[in-house]
Amino acid sequence: MAEPTRIRTKAEEALANHFAALDGDDPIREIRATAFDAFLSKGLPHRRIEDWKYTDLRNLMREAPGPAVPAGIDDARAALAGADVFDGVDRARLVFVNGVFMPSLSDMAGVAGDIEFASLNAFLARGGAVLDRFAGTDPGESPILALNSAFVRDGAILRVKDGAKLSRAVEIANVFAGGKPGLQTMRHQVRIGRGAEATILETFSGPDGVAYQTNAVTEVQVDADARVRWVVAQEEGAEAIHLHMLIPRIADRAVFDPFNFATGARVARAEIRLAFEGEAASAGIRGIAVARGRQHLDATLIVDHALPNCTSKELFKAAIGGEAKGVFQGKIIVRPDAQKTDGQMMSQALLLSDGAEFSNKPELEIFADDVICGHGATCGQIDEDMLFFLRSRGIDKSEAERLLIQAFLAEAIEEIGEEAVVSALEARTRHWLGAEQEVLSA
Amino acid sequence: MLEIKNLHVEVEGKEILRGIDLSVEDGTVHAIMGPNGSGKSTLSYVLAGKEEYEVTAGEVLFNGRNLLEMEPDERAAAGVFLAFQYPIEIPGVGTMTFLRTALNAQRKARGEGELSTPEFMRLVREAAQRLNISSEMLKRPLNVGFSGGEKKRNEILQMALLAPTLCVMDETDSGLDIDALRIVAEGVNALRAPNRSFVVITHYQRLLNHIVPDVVHVMSRGRIVRTGGPELALELEEKGYADYVEEAA
Numbered sequence A: 001m002a003e004p005t006r007i008r009t010k011a012e013e014a015l016a017n018h019f020a021a022l023d024g025d026d027p028i029r030e031i032r033a034t035a036f037d038a039f040l041s042k043g044l045p046h047r048r049i050e051d052w053k054y055t056d057l058r059n060l061m062r063e064a065p066g067p068a069v070p071a072g073i074d075d076a077r078a079a080l081a082g083a084d085v086f087d088g089v090d091r092a093r094l095v096f097v098n099g100v101f102m103p104s105l106s107d108m109a110g111v112a113g114d115i116e117f118a119s120l121n122a123f124l125a126r127g128g129a130v131l132d133r134f135a136g137t138d139p140g141e142s143p144i145l146a147l148n149s150a151f152v153r154d155g156a157i158l159r160v161k162d163g164a165k166l167s168r169a170v171e172i173a174n175v176f177a178g179g180k181p182g183l184q185t186m187r188h189q190v191r192i193g194r195g196a197e198a199t200i201l202e203t204f205s206g207p208d209g210v211a212y213q214t215n216a217v218t219e220v221q222v223d224a225d226a227r228v229r230w231v232v233a234q235e236e237g238a239e240a241i242h243l244h245m246l247i248p249r250i251a252d253r254a255v256f257d258p259f260n261f262a263t264g265a266r267v268a269r270a271e272i273r274l275a276f277e278g279e280a281a282s283a284g285i286r287g288i289a290v291a292r293g294r295q296h297l298d299a300t301l302i303v304d305h306a307l308p309n310c311t312s313k314e315l316f317k318a319a320i321g322g323e324a325k326g327v328f329q330g331k332i333i334v335r336p337d338a339q340k341t342d343g344q345m346m347s348q349a350l351l352l353s354d355g356a357e358f359s360n361k362p363e364l365e366i367f368a369d370d371v372i373c374g375h376g377a378t379c380g381q382i383d384e385d386m387l388f389f390l391r392s393r394g395i396d397k398s399e400a401e402r403l404l405i406q407a408f409l410a411e412a413i414e415e416i417g418e419e420a421v422v423s424a425l426e427a428r429t430r431h432w433l434g435a436e437q438e439v440l441s442a
Numbered sequence B: 001m002l003e004i005k006n007l008h009v010e011v012e013g014k015e016i017l018r019g020i021d022l023s024v025e026d027g028t029v030h031a032i033m034g035p036n037g038s039g040k041s042t043l044s045y046v047l048a049g050k051e052e053y054e055v056t057a058g059e060v061l062f063n064g065r066n067l068l069e070m071e072p073d074e075r076a077a078a079g080v081f082l083a084f085q086y087p088i089e090i091p092g093v094g095t096m097t098f099l100r101t102a103l104n105a106q107r108k109a110r111g112e113g114e115l116s117t118p119e120f121m122r123l124v125r126e127a128a129q130r131l132n133i134s135s136e137m138l139k140r141p142l143n144v145g146f147s148g149g150e151k152k153r154n155e156i157l158q159m160a161l162l163a164p165t166l167c168v169m170d171e172t173d174s175g176l177d178i179d180a181l182r183i184v185a186e187g188v189n190a191l192r193a194p195n196r197s198f199v200v201i202t203h204y205q206r207l208l209n210h211i212v213p214d215v216v217h218v219m220s221r222g223r224i225v226r227t228g229g230p231e232l233a234l235e236l237e238e239k240g241y242a243d244y245v246e247e248a249a
């Protein structure tokens, strides 16, 4: 129940109106209503809520546009042409524009025999099994999740078959098109079958001048012995608000390596909530964030070790310029049964200007005794001695700085271990640094 | 080529160089010897343009230009090179990427075109071979995992590629075994030319057996206290620096 005395913010009020205007004839109406009530009872999270201490969404999200209008095919195609981060990577593609699946822009060639796919919308229309899956996540625990369940429009229901070794990567492209602000809400549910091997790319992009919002929740079930690389590239438009949760559950001996690459949006929160639900599984959880101007980029991570013999390695790097703000929150939980857990978390930030800011909150919650866990954090500026060395060889200051920032970020990117993906992200980083020149010397 | 007049330099409020005068003509090799802490590295850093050194008096002219007003990268493009006493490791920056960026940056600053990849590769391979630097070393990040001697050879490789006109070498010989010393000295001697000068900073005379200087200076407590011919190096080898340390004390 909402506290009767709490005054809603303008954005909360707008969300309530948008929710009331949703189509009443909907197979998941009940789920939506429960979720929205859960959201409204607490409202937008703010700095006095521990999890949101450094990302005061109540303050950062003043407006709440209504559900995005579906894009026409020409607009959609034009917007998709700009979503080219992984053009150098051999990949199949599932395309969502303004939160709606676009079959005519999608391409499953080369993997069609190894996967099953349906759009969430088609599932919703039939009611059916998806309802149970939705019920499995409690919207009360996260405002992103609650809003997602309340407003979800479409998503990918994707299954990689047991034992399949995908010959190409699969990209889930999330693109915003058109010049009108809107909210796009996607829920992707992916299951990687037993012993399957896959590289999944999740991309987000949109126009710079439009104050649109993205709310995307991606649930991943990784079955036993599967091996998955999961790379999120967030290159939203400069005015966008981007809220994303990646929720992987990992079975016995599976390997799941997510990477979060974030350069876009005015405000972004990328949450990874990863749970080991089997033994002897491992996850290499890494990411980079580069921000400038007045961007606010938050990477939040919860790694839940519930069973023995699992390994998680976390490495997050941020390069923050201008007046931008970076946030890293990383929590490793080791439950009483999770003996022989190996968890190592590292966060490193490079501040590129006097106005840049970085908040770092590593946490270990350990309830088992036979574990190796640790965390480290650094936050500093470009090394003056390295800079001088490069300059003494004739490399000018901004180029030398670029080389050093690139080197700093590359250390994380290279861990992805798949050359085409690595070079795509390195090229993107170089591109970003090229545009960053004036901020660096400020 | 290089004209240093009455140079005074402070670090953190402490005067390190206390009136250096030094004149290096085209095509000559000057050796600077002196006890530890006498200010040799400070002089080399000031020539290369390191920020934390504050010049409180004097001037430095490089081919008639005021060197002290130039940025470190401008000095490099103009032909100044410092082989560092302690070459720095730069993780994540590939040695080849670094060499190429440096070479092209200098070419660009001088209004020359960039080198093509095959031209660049050929230049590096030839220079590396002469210095006994393996292609495996070139694949690593700059100086990462290099031994002390490898780092020093890598400095000379950069010097050979960038072809400066003023080479300042700060204790390039320290940490080198006798074979490596010979290789480095041969590399340096191959670069000797009528329009190229060297300032060779060393603590020991043995490097000067291989790179024979025209002039030898002794530095003590931030000043050049004696100047002579190659025989001065031999004298120092015999007597050590005790005289100079005491004289200055």
Ligand SMILES: Nc1ncnc2c1ncn2[C@@H]1O[C@H](COP(=O)(O)OP(=O)(O)O)[C@@H](O)[C@H]1O
Pocket (backbone or CB within 6 Å): B011, B012, B016, B034, B035, B036, B037, B038, B039, B040, B041, B042, B043, B052
């Ligand atoms: N960056 C610095 N900060 C403080 N003191 C310095 C610095 N660089 C040099 N010095 C001091 O200046 C003096 C000369 O050092 P240096 O030039 O390295 O001598 P050398 O190379 O002849 O051994 C020493 O007393 C040293 O401690």
Ligand SMILES: [Mg+2]
Pocket (backbone or CB within 6 Å): B040, B041, B042, B085, B170, B171
């Ligand atoms: Mg020294």
